[in-house]
Structure formats: C-alpha cells, structure tokens
Amino acid sequence: MTDRPQTPLLDRVARPADLKQFSDAELHRLAAELRAETISAVSETGGHLGAGLGVVELTVALHAVFDTPRDKIIWDVSHQCYPHKILTGRRDRIRTLRQKDGLSGFTKRSESPFDPFGAAHSSTSISAALGFAVARDLGGVIPEGIGDAIAVIGDGAMSAGMAFEAMNNAGHLRKRMIVILNDNEMSIAPPVGALSSYLSRLYAEAPFQDLKAAAKGAVSLLPEPFREGAKRAKEMLKGMTVGGTLFEELGFSYLGPIDGHDLDQLLPVLRTIRQRATGPILLHVLTKKGKGYAHAEHAADKGHGVAKFDVVTGKQKKTPSNAPAYTKVFANALLDHAAEDDRICAVTAAMPDGTGLDLFAERYPSRVFDVGIAEQHGVTFSAGLAAAGMRPFCALYSTFLQRGYDQVVHDVAIQRLPVRFAIDRAGLVGADGATHAGAFDVAFLANLPGMVVMAAADEAELKHMVATAVAHDDGPIAFRYPRGEGTGVEMPERGEVLEIGKGRMIREGARVAILSFGTRLSEVETACEALGARGITPTVADARFAKPLDRALILDLAARHEALITIEEGAIGGFGSHVAQLLAEEGVFDTGLKYRSMVLPDIFIDQASPADMYAVAGLNASDIETKVLDVLGVARIGQRQA
Structure with a gap:
C-alpha cells in the first residue's frame, strides 16, 4: 500500500540475526522504521x-x-x-494482529x-x-x-x-x-x-x-x-x-x-x-x-489500548452504539447508591478506567482504592473493610479475579464476609483472546458455601444486581457482566433489590424449556423467533442466580416439559452442572426428562470477534436452535428425521 511507511533497513530483516549486519548508526535508523511500521500496523488492527x-x-x-x-x-x-514480532519473522502477518486466525x-x-x-x-x-x-x-x-x-x-x-x-x-x-x-x-x-x-x-x-x-x-x-x-x-x-x-x-x-x-x-x-x-x-x-x-x-492512557485509527489525526474508528456499556452501567449504579450510603467503597487492582471506578474516584476519592497489580491483596483488603462494617465492592476482570482465588476462599467465603465482587469481562472478550476470556468464575465461585453468584442478562438486570449486592450483608455476593455495550433495553430509574435465588419467566411455551444464565438470553430470544416459524414455542426463563439456584423454578420447568436446556457463558462445572446436580438429587432424570447443558467447550478459544468466538463455542442463536431441534428429534432442513 502506498500509504505505508518506507522501511529500507527493516525490509532487510527476516530474523533477529539480520540485525548483526547493521552498524550502530544503522540501528538508530532501523528503530525509527520499526516505530513507523508499528504505528502503521496498529492503525489497521487496533491493539496495544x-x-x-x-x-x-x-x-x-x-x-x-x-x-x-x-x-x-x-x-x-x-x-x-508488537515490535518484537516484526523483527522475529512475523512482519508479513503483523496486520492480522488480534484477528481471527491471525497473530496473538x-x-x-x-x-x-x-x-x-x-x-x-x-x-x-x-x-x-x-x-x-x-x-x-x-x-x-x-x-x-x-x-x-x-x-x-x-x-x-x-x-x-x-x-x-x-x-x-x-x-x-x-x-x-x-x-x-x-x-x-x-x-x-x-x-x-x-x-x-x-x-x-x-x-x-x-x-x-x-x-x-x-x-x-x-x-x-x-x-x-x-x-x-x-x-x-x-x-x-x-x-x-x-x-x-x-x-x-x-x-x-x-x-x-x-x-x-x-x-x-x-x-x-x-x-x-x-x-x-x-x-x-x-x-x-x-x-x-x-x-x-x-x-x-498526549493521550491520558498513552495509547494503551486503541481501536483502528487514522495515523495522521490519531482519531480512532469506533462503531457508535445507542446502548450504554455494561461497565458504565455498573459504575453509575454504584455512584447512585454511594450517594446515599457512605459505607460503600470500591477496590480495584490497577484498572480504575477498565472497571469504571475512575468515575467513582472523581466523586468519592477517599472511598476508592487502587491497590496496584495485587489482586490477592485487593481481595483480602476488601475482606478487612467488610469485617470493619464497610460495604466494599471489589471490581476486577474475571481473569484477574483468578489470581485472588485463594483469598476469596480463605479470607472471604469461610468468614462469610459481605464482599461484593463486581466481575467485569465475563464470557468471551474478542481480540484479547483466551488469556482474557472470563470463562471460569462461575465454576470457581459457585462451589463455595454461602457465596451468591448472579449474572446479568442485560444492562437493566445489571442495575438490579448492583442494588441487590448493596443490600446483601449476609456473606459474599458476586455479579458478572460482559465487555462492551448492552442490548438497548429500557433502563429503570433505579435498580430493584432482587430476591436472592429467584429467577424470572420470560415467555411460556411448550415441550422444551430454555433456562438462560447471563447475556446469552438475547441469543435465546433470536433462536425462539426462528423456532416459532417451525411451530415450536419454547418456554424461556432467566435464572439470574447460579448460587443459590431457584429450585422451585427449575423443578417446575422440568415437570412441565419433555426437555430442559441450560445455556451460559461459562466453562464446564458452572451453572449447568449445578442444575444437573439438583435434577439428579430430586430423581427428575428417572421421569425421562431430556436435559442438555450448553457451555463453553473444553478448549481455549483464540482471538476473533466475540461473535466468531461464540460461533466456535457453539453458543450463538443458530446453535441454540439446533440444540432444541436435536433434543426434540425434529429434522433440520436438508436432513431426514431418524
């Protein structure tokens, strides 16, 4: 491309050993070319x-x-x-950074x-x-x-x-x-x-x-x-x-x-x-x-993470959205409650902007604490705040919370301290790939006695869950939400305190029930529209809670339908496993119920768009439609029924 920088020295580098041929003066010029190539590449891909x-x-x-x-x-x-990758034989692929089938x-x-x-x-x-x-x-x-x-x-x-x-x-x-x-x-x-x-x-x-x-x-x-x-x-x-x-x-x-x-x-x-x-x-x-x-x-974050941008102006090419970002919904909801309750404080680990707590810091600087890259300390620090009567919100990315798991168990859960865990970046996150995918938090939190685990189906539900966490003083509570914008639902003026362990019905149907946990609910709704064209009308419910389960809702769905399907944006061992345990204990499988659990597969999924990643995971609307047809034994187009 003619607008790419001229890099005569860099063009001679196929591997690091080629740098040995350059004089120190030439290495100076090579560095300038490498910087120009890095800027050019990231302008096309976005990234760090x-x-x-x-x-x-x-x-x-x-x-x-x-x-x-x-x-x-x-x-x-x-x-x-990125400069390291350019010098180590990957320059020809550098403009595939963070894309499906591209460079990590x-x-x-x-x-x-x-x-x-x-x-x-x-x-x-x-x-x-x-x-x-x-x-x-x-x-x-x-x-x-x-x-x-x-x-x-x-x-x-x-x-x-x-x-x-x-x-x-x-x-x-x-x-x-x-x-x-x-x-x-x-x-x-x-x-x-x-x-x-x-x-x-x-x-x-x-x-x-x-x-x-x-x-x-x-x-x-x-x-x-x-x-x-x-x-x-x-x-x-x-x-x-x-x-x-x-x-x-x-x-x-x-x-x-x-x-x-x-x-x-x-x-x-x-x-x-x-x-x-x-x-x-x-x-x-x-x-x-x-x-x-x-x-x-000159950027406040020194260009830490950028979307595609114009090299000359520096302007990033972001897709506008009318729906608020989940992170901002959390931050604003927490601010509303903090205005009325001076016991509310917030803890983050070097991510005030990423978790939305920069907004909290502007208004209540004495009640927000950035502990640095120290998640273990952050969790136990939050436990100490809770033990002293405060209402701490420990806001971490799902994958960063993994680093503080021992402290979640020993310092929070065993002592039944009311630490509120706001878990950002739940599910598959896109270009950052497997290292940042929030796949495991439901599984590793829901197995802890006394832990309450929620997942927001949309931005309005997130607002309710912040209110629920504020009001919950009987032990630890966690709520998870994804990266990016919400679904565009109507937002309540104020969040409502949810009854702990109670889900909600979305639509009544027949034969098959779909119990969703998290933001795959929008994909379930899309799948139901396609199924409706076939004369199939699933019952749909939003679980809201993985721990404690809504036993009455689950057992009712199982009793009234020939099949029950759960779906979540988490790994094996999470919500669906807890539902299966309940059904087994209650002897429901003896009645002939067909039960299926749709979860993230037992693999690490490489970077791509979130939609492409969920396609690999088999958790998009078309996958849900296929699962319903399979469990009911209905042939898809082009197939014969067995």
Whole structure:
C-alpha cells in the first residue's frame, strides 16, 4: 500500500540475526522504521499501541546484542511485543494482529520459537526467566538451546508480589539472569504504592536532573571491567538518598537508570552485561509510553489500548452504539447508591478506567482504592473493610479475579464476609483472546458455601444486581457482566433489590424449556423467533442466580416439559452442572426428562470477534436452535428425521 511507511533497513530483516549486519548508526535508523511500521500496523488492527512504542529502541538493542531464540527474551504482560514480532519473522502477518486466525496480541509459545514464554497477565516474567536459567544450568535441552534469560518487566508489573517473590528466589540462587526494569511511570493506571515512589525518587534527585548526560557518564565506565563499572555506578547512586539498594538487598547487581530511548546508551550497557555478568543483574531503563507518536504520547492512557485509527489525526474508528456499556452501567449504579450510603467503597487492582471506578474516584476519592497489580491483596483488603462494617465492592476482570482465588476462599467465603465482587469481562472478550476470556468464575465461585453468584442478562438486570449486592450483608455476593455495550433495553430509574435465588419467566411455551444464565438470553430470544416459524414455542426463563439456584423454578420447568436446556457463558462445572446436580438429587432424570447443558467447550478459544468466538463455542442463536431441534428429534432442513 502506498500509504505505508518506507522501511529500507527493516525490509532487510527476516530474523533477529539480520540485525548483526547493521552498524550502530544503522540501528538508530532501523528503530525509527520499526516505530513507523508499528504505528502503521496498529492503525489497521487496533491493539496495544503505547506500550510497544515505548520499547522500540530496547527491542532493537536486545535483538542486536543477544542471540535469540537461544537467548530467551521474556516480555512481562507482553502487550508491548508488537515490535518484537516484526523483527522475529512475523512482519508479513503483523496486520492480522488480534484477528481471527491471525497473530496473538501477546507472546505465544505455539506461534514462534522467539516467544519462549506466553503471557498476557503481569508479573510472571522474572519467575519464568529464572526457570530458564536454572534449566540451562541443569543441562536442560530444547531444540534452540538455552542461553541467557532476560525478563523485561514494567514498573507497574514490578509492584506485584509475585515479581518480588521471584527476585528474592533468584537472588538466593545467584543464577546468571538479566531483569530489565522498563520504568515508564505509566502502567495502565498511574502506578501506586511505595515502589513507584521509590523508583520516582531514583531519578528525581539533583544528580539525575539531566538524565541523559548522567546516564552517558555511567556508560563511559562500562568498557572497563564490569565489576569496577558496577561499583562506581553503585557509588554514584548511593550519593543519592535511595539508590539501587532495594534490588541489591534482594541479591541483584543494580545498574541504572539509563535512557531507554538512546541506543548509544543501551547497546554498550547490554553488550557489557552479556560479556561480564555472572549472577543476577537488574538494569533500570527509563522509557516513555507512546514514544515517537504524538497522539499516543498526549493521550491520558498513552495509547494503551486503541481501536483502528487514522495515523495522521490519531482519531480512532469506533462503531457508535445507542446502548450504554455494561461497565458504565455498573459504575453509575454504584455512584447512585454511594450517594446515599457512605459505607460503600470500591477496590480495584490497577484498572480504575477498565472497571469504571475512575468515575467513582472523581466523586468519592477517599472511598476508592487502587491497590496496584495485587489482586490477592485487593481481595483480602476488601475482606478487612467488610469485617470493619464497610460495604466494599471489589471490581476486577474475571481473569484477574483468578489470581485472588485463594483469598476469596480463605479470607472471604469461610468468614462469610459481605464482599461484593463486581466481575467485569465475563464470557468471551474478542481480540484479547483466551488469556482474557472470563470463562471460569462461575465454576470457581459457585462451589463455595454461602457465596451468591448472579449474572446479568442485560444492562437493566445489571442495575438490579448492583442494588441487590448493596443490600446483601449476609456473606459474599458476586455479579458478572460482559465487555462492551448492552442490548438497548429500557433502563429503570433505579435498580430493584432482587430476591436472592429467584429467577424470572420470560415467555411460556411448550415441550422444551430454555433456562438462560447471563447475556446469552438475547441469543435465546433470536433462536425462539426462528423456532416459532417451525411451530415450536419454547418456554424461556432467566435464572439470574447460579448460587443459590431457584429450585422451585427449575423443578417446575422440568415437570412441565419433555426437555430442559441450560445455556451460559461459562466453562464446564458452572451453572449447568449445578442444575444437573439438583435434577439428579430430586430423581427428575428417572421421569425421562431430556436435559442438555450448553457451555463453553473444553478448549481455549483464540482471538476473533466475540461473535466468531461464540460461533466456535457453539453458543450463538443458530446453535441454540439446533440444540432444541436435536433434543426434540425434529429434522433440520436438508436432513431426514431418524
């Protein structure tokens, strides 16, 4: 395409080894071309733009200095990996990012040997890198071999406890490995906590006011024996009030901070580390998220996640919708209740914007808490708030809640504390793929004694469930809702408190009953229209609750119909399994009831549009129609009835 950038040097790169042919001056120009290509590609696909732009020079330097895939570069979260993918033989597919049958938006082991470890959630890279380093020293054998292990982790991800657990272990083992702290002061939300303050002070003091000049002064020391260079860098840092002592106490040799956008600094530092390091090294680099693209640099989130956009104007091409987003419905409903109840407070883990709690923070800043990338702490913190008489709403994505499951069990459920879990991104989420699909929360929450589990069928139901959670003080309660816009139903002025464990009838019919849990209800309605043309009129009900079940409703549906079908946006072991347990205990199967449960299949579904993902899952309207016909023994068009 004529509007794509001219990239004569990048055109010569088929694999990272090709970077060895370039001079340092040419690597500077290559970085500029790589940045332009990244912007161009993401403008066509959407995705995580700012993070990748922030590590362009670092990506070039790492692949120029190290010998990948033998040397393992492990990107934490890995949403910053687009430039890495371009340099590692995937440039011809880079404009399929996050699309069906295209490249993943994250590193993925099955996609390339240059992706030694998959990611998508944060703070795992140091643990994985240590695993490679230990395996190397134990003689581990994989086809491409094992050389150096390099973890690239952001300052936001470094705030998670898992990162420190890994560093403590690595420092104890004294294995040669490299951790690059990519400090851009801009995780998805502004980093919080003592660590971020510590990192800020590292370069806010007078000796580092002119960061570039000071860093170059440190680099000039490095061609000397590494130990001497490290010693002098350490002494210079100790002239400040803090220095690198935190990391050194964990057993790492600390070097930095240096300018992560200056290849004249990065290349000699990395070359020296590669030549002389013997134990664990932490290199502290300072970068700017969205670097080199003004529209990303000036955005509040530095272009963290973008839709397709115009490269010249930066304007994103989003499809307008008349229906409100589920996340905003939750946030506004919670604000309405918080205005009347000062016990209501909110907790999130580094996702105030994504969960809608940025709106809460604007109005009630003293009652909202962003705990950073620390879901375990966030859950137990919420439990403490609840034990002290507050009404905490712990708002997390479904997949992020997985990280706090032990705390949900031990600190919340066993103590029957009334923590309200607002579970965003339930079900299949589209371009982020399997790593962000909210598939398992119903199964892992509904098996806990005393836990109430709800799923909203539409945005109006979500408003009712927020009201229900506010009023529920007898133990923990959770409600789940998907990403994106609602269905466009009429919204109530105020949410109603639902009776715990009671569903609702949607339509009366005959022969087959469909019991829906969650937003597949709209697909059920579409399927019923098609079935009506065949003279089949299913009964439809909205369960609302997976725990406790509406026993009376379920047993009534089973008694009045020859078949019962449940449908949900969750994995095996969830709502449908609980219904089956009830039917078995009550002996309903002995009466000849035909029971079917439509759930997410026992596979991880790759990225695509949500509709395409649900087609793979077999949970769209046509699949529901087919299931009804099959269970009733009705032949479909083009088939003979057996």
